[in-house]
Amino acid sequence: MGLIMPLTILEFFRELTPFDFRILSVIEVLMARHEIVPTEEIAAYLHYTEKKVQKALNRLLNYKLIFLAQRHYQGAALTFSGYDALALKALVEKGTIDQIGPEVGAGKESDIRLAVDDEGNEFIVKTHRLGKLDFRATKRARAFIAEKSHTSPLYESRLSAEREFKALSELFKAGVSVPNPIAQNRHVVAMHIIIGQDLYRIKKNEFQSDEEILTLFNNIILEMQKAVKQGYIHGDLSEYNIRLNEENYPVFFDWPQYIETESEQAERILTRDLSNILNYFKKKFQMTVKTNLSELLLKYFDNWEFQSVL
Ligand SMILES: Nc1ncnc2c1ncn2[C@@H]1O[C@H](COP(=O)(O)OP(=O)(O)OP(=O)(O)O)[C@@H](O)[C@H]1O
Ligand SMILES: [Mg+2]
CATH class of the missing domain: 1.10.510.10 (Transferase(Phosphotransferase) domain 1)
Known part of the structure; x- marks a missing residue:
């Protein structure tokens, strides 16, 4: 592609600890029930004190992986970056991605990056981003994941990636001229590069x-x-x-x-x-x-x- 640079895993990604990921995935799980997950519930889920959870949340906030909201309770929700971190981690653990590199294209509703697996094969990682997250979280049902809500950007983005992966898989198998799909997780699809x-x-x-x-x-x-x-x-x-x-x-x-x-x-x-x-x-x-x-x-x-x- 002529754009190969030293590939680095996304900067924040390298600094995240297993504990950070644990908190992120608990927020994700609880977002099936809450638009903003009460801090109290995260603590109860993990059997941690609220103080310990609050500290962890502040750290994730620094990386912009979550946002915090004060309603009649205090709570947290994933940002797109937080959702990216979970999806990329899953794809790294699956062995799909080793390193992720520069953006090589950006559509209206996605960003396209170059990535390599551990054998050095290059491929494309398309991250779907539908809608905008409202960090003030004053409106209803903004970051809800599980509900089939058309106002939920994370949910809509995952659905979009799932649909794309399904179409690519079936069409590629049938011999239609489409990029060969490699894997999908949450709102992220990995596929071969069309040179x-x-x-x-x-x-x-x-x-x-x-x-x-x-x-x-x-x-x-x-x-x-x-x-x-x-x-x-x-x-x-x-x-x-x-x-x-x-x-x-x-x-x-x-x-x-x-x-x-x-x-x-x-x-x-x-x-x-x-x-x-x-x-x-x-x-x-x-x-x-x-x-x-x-x-x-x-x-x-x-x-x-x-x-x-x-
Ligand atoms: N498999 C691929 N191989 C090479 N380049 C790709 C591949 N997929 C996407 N691209 C590049 O990235 C750009 C954006 O891709 P794509 O159209 O899938 O994103 P999008 O966000 O859905 O776009 P839009 O909504 O603007 O139509 C394309 O124009 C193309 O140049
Ligand atoms: Mg397009």
Whole structure:
């Protein structure tokens, strides 16, 4: 990738003790029941004095792994960094991650880092971050983990990672061109690097001929068809979520918002994906498409069956 630097495990991570992690995971467990976990309950859970717990909480607060809130009781909740620490630790213990390095990309709802395993293999770690945590915690249900609450950023982020991992696993197994998933924990997904370039960065003159452009278009449609055959519609397909690998073959990434083909919205979302692709080819390469969108949809995806392309 050309971006390899001395990889360091996240700075705070190295300084955390098993006791710090114990407190973090107790807060996580108790967040299934509380938005803000009462200090008293953490102490009771661990059979520690409140004073000892308070001291530990202050330490975690310094690292911004938790925030403290005063309500009718005093309590604590995980921040995204605290949730990161738990997920990364689990992946380190599982042997997935050895070192984690610099950010190599950032989406609107995630950050993407380079990581290596203990054999030196590089891969991508995508941390999902949906919504913003409210440190003042004055609003209701902000950091609740277990409840299927749409106002809970940690929960939403975990759900997003789970959905992405599921889609990648099934699609990769079926031979669809997606990054090979490695592991998932909480809101973090590890996957292979797609060596190449995001489609939106490609310049027109990087293509030798119209035929090459047509081949790329056909390959994109083919991969959409293969995904649909597995029951998956990407749902956010565009030049921003496709990379071209070293063979200039398209790889589809960023899957958490996928829609199942059985969904009521399937046709609408598939039409939108297809239209994004057509618009890109029109704008970038002045490609002309004679038939209209609904005819193309019928042509390519009739009865969700494979149809020959162009
Ligand atoms: N497996 C991968 N290999 C190489 N680069 C990747 C990989 N996954 C993501 N990236 C890079 O990171 C960027 C962001 O990834 P992704 O689209 O998955 O994040 P996101 O937060 O969901 O994005 P957004 O919400 O902005 O669409 C991509 O544009 C791409 O350049
Ligand atoms: Mg994206």
